[in-house]
Amino acid sequence: MTRLELVEQIKQKQSFLCIGLDVDLTKIPTHLLELEDPIFEFNKQIIDATHQLAVAYKPNTAFYEAYGLKGWKSLEKTIDYLNENYPEIFTIADAKRGDIGNTSTMYAKAFFEDLDFDSVTVAPYMGSDSVEPFLAFNNKFTIMLALTSNKGGLDFQGLETEKDTLYKEVLKTSLTWKNNEQLMFVVGATKAEYFKGIRDIVPNHFLLVPGVGAQGGNLHDVCKYGLNDDVGLLINSSRGIIYAGNDENFATTAKEKALELQQEMKEILESK
Numbered sequence: 622m623t624r625l626e627l628v629e630q631i632k633q634k635q636s637f638l639c640i641g642l643d644v645d646l647t648k649i650p651t652h653l654l655e656l657e658d659p660i661f662e663f664n665k666q667i668i669d670a671t672h673q674l675a676v677a678y679k680p681n682t683a684f685y686e687a688y689g690l691k692g693w694k695s696l697e698k699t700i701d702y703l704n705e706n707y708p709e710i711f712t713i714a715d716a717k718r719g720d721i722g723n724t725s726t727m728y729a730k731a732f733f734e735d736l737d738f739d740s741v742t743v744a745p746y747m748g749s750d751s752v753e754p755f756l757a758f759n760n761k762f763t764i765m766l767a768l769t770s771n772k773g774g775l776d777f778q779g780l781e782t783e784k785d786t787l788y789k790e791v792l793k794t795s796l797t798w799k800n801n802e803q804l805m806f807v808v809g810a811t812k813a814e815y816f817k818g819i820r821d822i823v824p825n826h827f828l829l830v831p832g833v834g835a836q837g838g839n840l841h842d843v844c845k846y847g848l849n850d851d852v853g854l855l856i857n858s859s860r861g862i863i864y865a866g867n868d869e870n871f872a873t874t875a876k877e878k879a880l881e882l883q884q885e886m887k888e889i890l891e892s893k
């Protein structure tokens with residue numbers, strides 16, 4: 622998918638909502654457990670109910686890897702279902718990969734070629750040659766951790782270096798890499814007060830923003846400084862949407878939660 626296609630979809634749907642598909646078998650409605658692939662059935666119903674309100678879906682691979690081969694198969698069926706039925710949707714494999722270049726290339730092939738995701742999250746800790754192999758793939762996006770939503774996010778990301786705070790150095794350095802226009806950055810919604818400084822460094826790039834909903838981040842606080850001319854934000858909510866209901870109507874309840882967020886987004890875009 623191209624950036625232009627993503628921006629067009631955001632404008633058309635008046636939404637920059639990303640729904641996280643973090644499927645935990647202990648949390649999904651019990652009637653699904655009788656089915657052959659409960660994870661895929663759950664995802665399929667959530668996607669069918671919410672696809673008009675969301676522009677992106679983000680399965681976190683941990684929730685699939687935890688179930689071994691069966692879980693990976695459910696992930697593959699989920700991305701195939703999205704690509705076949707809703708090709709306009711932006712897909713994110715939240716896998717937080719990154720290794721020596723030779724290995725990063727294989728991670729990139731796994732997510733971009735074999736599974737055909739539009740993007741994958743990567744950790745920048747191993748530096749330029751660990752991220753650049755992901756950037757070599759056309760029309761694919763590499764979403765690099767910048768300032769994460771968790772409490773410990775500042776333990777290292779917030780360290781002051783001789784030049785600047787570490788996460789700011791990560792952002793600045795990544796702008797010197799080849800194909801850096803294919804980068805996006807993860808910035809937690811729980812760190813709303815940092816968005817102004819981040820937008821000073823990366824005014825044009827998309828930011829993937831987890832932490833709204835279960836982690837307590839606030840949509841309006843993020844939008845105040847996070848929005849740019851192309852909207853430039855993908856706001857993720859996982860548990861707050863997919864586990865809003867726990868009975869046979871779970872998909873309808875998830876849709877209602879997604880609609881609440883989409884309506885807030887529409888109002889924000891209209892008042893921009």
Ligand SMILES: O=c1ccn([C@@H]2O[C@H](COP(=O)(O)O)[C@@H](O)[C@H]2O)c(=O)[nH]1
Binds near residue numbers: 809832836
């Ligand atoms: O900084 C980060 C990076 C990734 N995540 C992931 O996003 C979702 C958030 O789920 P919620 O249920 O909406 O809290 C989850 O997959 C995290 O691993 C993040 O939260 N913060």
